[in-house]
Amino acid sequence: VSDARRDRIAASWRDNAAAWTRIVREGGIESRRVATDAAICTAIRAVSPRCVLDVGCGEGWLCRALAREGTDVVGIDAAPALIDAARAAGGARFELMSYAQADALRGLGAFDAIACNFALLDDDPAPLLHTLAAMLTADGALLIQTVHPWTACGDAPYRDGWREESFAGFDARFATSMPWYFRTLQSWSALFAATGLRVERLQEPTHPERGTPLSLLFTLRPGHARDAARLTASTTG
């Protein structure tokens, strides 16, 4: 893991918080408007959760959308200005917290659904995924939406590696670029297998007119770990 890159990821969200809040709330990102916002909401609703944790919640739009439907929602994010913006808009509970604060995360309790919407950005999400998997209720699911590697790859080789997001296509007010870790589909699959998560469903929301894939959307269940525990219990008991 590159600590310097993680620091730069955090710094970019601190610096770009106002521009991000504005563009999200104005519906300025086409892929979100036409497909990916609805896709994550629908995938979460399919789990019928009573309580949801939104990890890397940003300015809180997803928390508000779910809370409007009567769901209890907690959002966490490491960017103070984004948590301030989320709290100002209300609707859910918002906590300033980094993914590295595993104890603080666990202290939030158990959730029927945990969502990470375009919020896994570095090269080692495994420790976070372990923590989140352990925070799910018995029938709980982890929902991860991320950029579609086919669309996000651009002209670079199709292999894992650090990339740089300039936000040039977003809005001129994004002052600070952000490193992010590109992952192939094979790499996502290996990551989930290594963290004991079973892919229950993989969706590829597409652009309604152009047909281009806009994201990968995984519904994950804590498969291996629990199966292994059950197996151990039945063979020893």
Ligand SMILES: C[S@@+](CC[C@H](N)C(=O)[O-])C[C@H]1O[C@@H](n2cnc3c(N)ncnc32)[C@H](O)[C@@H]1O
């Ligand atoms: C692309 S934004 C997505 C925000 C929100 N999920 C949404 O859909 O609008 C990524 C978010 O992840 C948060 N984030 C990234 N790394 C984080 C970390 N290590 N700890 C806490 N939050 C983090 C950022 O602060 C930012 O708000």
